[in-house]
Amino acid sequence: MLPYGRQSIDDADVAAVVAAMGSDWLTTGPRVAAFEADLEAVAGAPCVTVTNGTTALHAAYAATGLTPGDEVITTPMTFVATASGAAMLGATVVFADVEEDTANLDPAAAEAAVTSRTRVISAVDYAGVPADYDRLRKITDSAGVFLLGDAAHSIGSTYRGRPVGTLADLTTFSFFPTKNLTTGEGGAVASTRPELLERVRDFRTVGSIRDPQRLRRPDEGSWHYEVHEFGLNYRLPDVLCALGSAQLRRLAGFKARRARLTARYDELLADVPGLRLPAQRSEVDPIRHLYPVRVKDGRRREVYDRLRAAGIGVQVNYIPVYWHPVFEDLGYRRGMCPVAESFYAEELSLPLFADLTDSDQDRVVEALRGILGS
Numbered sequence: 462m463l464p465y466g467r468q469s470i471d472d473a474d475v476a477a478v479v480a481a482m483g484s485d486w487l488t489t490g491p492r493v494a495a496f497e498a499d500l501e502a503v504a505g506a507p508c509v510t511v512t513n514g515t516t517a518l519h520a521a522y523a524a525t526g527l528t529p530g531d532e533v534i535t536t537p538m539t540f541v542a543t544a545s546g547a548a549m550l551g552a553t554v555v556f557a558d559v560e561e562d563t564a565n566l567d568p569a570a571a572e573a574a575v576t577s578r579t580r581v582i583s584a585v586d587y588a589g590v591p592a593d594y595d596r597l598r599k600i601t602d603s604a605g606v607f608l609l610g611d612a613a614h615s616i617g618s619t620y621r622g623r624p625v626g627t628l629a630d631l632t633t634f635s636f637f638p639t640k641n642l643t644t645g646e647g648g649a650v651a652s653t654r655p656e657l658l659e660r661v662r663d664f665r666t667v668g669s670i671r672d673p674q675r676l677r678r679p680d681e682g683s684w685h686y687e688v689h690e691f692g693l694n695y696r697l698p699d700v701l702c703a704l705g706s707a708q709l710r711r712l713a714g715f716k717a718r719r720a721r722l723t724a725r726y727d728e729l730l731a732d733v734p735g736l737r738l739p740a741q742r743s744e745v746d747p748i749r750h751l752y753p754v755r756v757k758d759g760r761r762r763e764v765y766d767r768l769r770a771a772g773i774g775v776q777v778n779y780i781p782v783y784w785h786p787v788f789e790d791l792g793y794r795r796g797m798c799p800v801a802e803s804f805y806a807e808e809l810s811l812p813l814f815a816d817l818t819d820s821d822q823d824r825v826v827e828a829l830r831g832i833l834g835s
């Protein structure tokens with residue numbers, strides 16, 4: 462089966478992991494700080510690594526001080542973790558609809574959902590295309606709430622020339638194998654606000670603090686550390702950070718290859734009937750994480766099944782988050798975000814990853830032509 466996404470691992474990646482395995486550190490060692498510095502160079506803001514994109518969201522929400530009764534406004538067109546990280550802290554998730562073309566959080570819908578209980582607005586850079594952060598920032602500034610960017614798809618993208626990582630108060634990344642770069646499992650939180658990033662760092666280290674300046678009893682002895690707030694062990698091991706640094710050196714190449722494959726799809730699929738191709742926005746320079754087409758005329762399920770039967774592992778991104786029974790059981794109902802629901806009804810992600818060959822891509826195009834007829 463040709464996957465819809467997969468990692469690219471070369472000899473330098475393997476060598477970096479092998480070197481880490483033979484060193485004194487398997488978990489927190491010098492490669493963690495090195496990877497965090499390498500990430501900062503791409504993200505434009507200091508970063509703290511964590512175990513995956515889901516825990517990055519959990520830690521970022523914890524850093525905002527979310528408590529039960531707070532509301533978090535987000536998009537339903539995302540992986541469930543964008544919402545569940547807030548829900549697990551007791552917050553109420555409020556879904557606002559998406560833009561018709563990008564499937565990113567619609568700033569007007571987010572603004573209309575703001576109440577006196579709102580504490581965070583969370584955007585997602587769907588398919589690698591950054592959300593409209595300038596408009597979202599105006600809303601969060603005037604409401605006095607946090608702006609969070611779930612950039613699981615978009616490390617390496619820029620918005621009006623500014624890197625993803627500098628656009629929100631807190632930005633989260635995922636390094637799952639299907640994402641733009643991988644550490645197996647892995648993630649990070651970026652922030653330009655040191656006090657927020659410090660809370661993320663505390664949270665991912667079981668809440669433990671060693672900085673003498675912050676200790677309540679600094680004279681206890683040099684073994685002393687203190688826990689001031691509960692946290693979890695979300696540390697990303699040294700061995701995986703070694704892979705992350707090696708992968709980051711290849712990110713520009715990954716971005717170029719994904720752009721080339723996107724341009725080929727755009728060209729080769731332009732005249733296929735019943736298909737709508739992904740949105741372009743002039744203010745963004747995206748890393749193309751997904752190639753999300755829209756299959757018209759109610760044929761998405763048929764096209765999905767026939768491509769899968771032909772060995773082409775297409776994917777659907779995403780089931781609207783509030784359709785999951787965990788939200789349904791809390792009283793969320795279908796129909797809340799009609800634009801997201803009609804996007805979902807037509808969406809199909811075609812295979813796109815750095816090592817996808819032109820000839821495999823041609824096979825995808827031919828199979829699609831065969832089904833839709835042209």
Ligand SMILES: *Cc1c(COP(=O)(O)O)cnc(C)c1O
Pocket residue numbers: 513514515516539540542543585611613614635636637646647648
């Ligand atoms: C992948 C993904 C996550 C979760 O990341 P994991 O590393 O798989 O935990 C969160 N949000 C979005 C939008 C994602 O695509």
